[in-house]
Amino acid sequence: MAQDVASLIAQVQAAYARSIDNGDLGAWPDFFEEQCTYKITTADNHSQGLEAGIVFANSRAMLVDRVTSLREANVYERHTYRHFLGQPWIQSQDGGQVRSETSFFVVRIMRDGTTDIYATGRYLDLYALQGSSAKLIERIVVCDSSRFDTLLALPL
């Protein structure tokens, strides 16, 4: 049933967001399959079918590298982020694979306490179901705004 799958995906996404927001970046690549696609792009680029993204990775190893370099730069420690996700909308389910779309909204908390909206957009996801869990085969992060912090320190 669609609701059961939606609940499962929602639970996996809560864990995903939590690993980033709590600074446990080392766990983040584990939400992906070894062969995977992770892309951050803008709504303008996406609607025009442009392939180029702000961030692109096509393996879990690349995601591990990204996390390592973020850690070495210590960039991610300067601010805190918090992800809020909408209810995943289940587009299709085919055997062990699920396509879903989920709105996200990320808040940034600066060291002085100032809080602002960092990014909004939607995740276009393809999941491989694995028993009572699911891993990402593909996540395309489509940001609503085309204006970006050039650093994009944290994963979305």
Added chain:
Amino acid sequence: MAQDVASLIAQVQAAYARSIDNGDLGAWPDFFEEQCTYKITTADNHSQGLEAGIVFANSRAMLVDRVTSLREANVYERHTYRHFLGQPWIQSQDGGQVRSETSFFVVRIMRDGTTDIYATGRYLDLYALQGSSAKLIERIVVCDSSRFDTLLALPL
């Protein structure tokens, strides 16, 4: 069980929000029954029992008209909006009808990338269950703020 109904309503609301946020306004009236009530009002007016609303429709045909006029004015293309909904709170379930209350929060993304909080409030809904789906018999949108963009370009 209340949770099953809550999951179903959450899934329907995710689809509703998605149709607006992705610009698929033509699909929006289909979330309502043919005989339906759709009203946008403020918390002040609602708590005083005032009937007057900012927007009022009492049939799906009126919602179709509204969408058509928005399209002709092209107003909805100037900005992007994104809806975030809380977990629906199930107030009552009586046979095939469900009353629920859901907090919402809408972000507006301007063409220059500026993102702000556009509206917050709650949906007071009455749904007709239809197998594994549900349609709105009534949606009263109670906005927290009394200050409005006079346009209210997009459905809430």
Added chain:
Amino acid sequence: MAQDVASLIAQVQAAYARSIDNGDLGAWPDFFEEQCTYKITTADNHSQGLEAGIVFANSRAMLVDRVTSLREANVYERHTYRHFLGQPWIQSQDGGQVRSETSFFVVRIMRDGTTDIYATGRYLDLYALQGSSAKLIERIVVCDSSRFDTLLALPL
């Protein structure tokens, strides 16, 4: 199953947020067990293991007192607040007790309509399951920011 528990907790949390946002503060203590812990602290203090909190209560009676004094001061009527909660992440389930972690985000709507982000953070909860409901044995509210409205008028 983790998803069933997550759905139950999500439903209880929706009711909790609703009681505060709709001004029904008298119902708020009923979400807790008689013997309970309620603490508001900051991420900095929490990560350093500091016990001191901004707000601390260790019984439902203390929560009732707090609500009474808020009512007498009428502080909570000056503004409106709206809570948005992420999907609860189920950390563990042991017999009739569930530990969960949930991101929250509270918006404040001033009388003049201005809306801003009031607080973000996470709930570290311990629930006692009671049939189809659940009550809080412990809620530690960890706010992301260390800068606070000294009043902290409303419960989080």
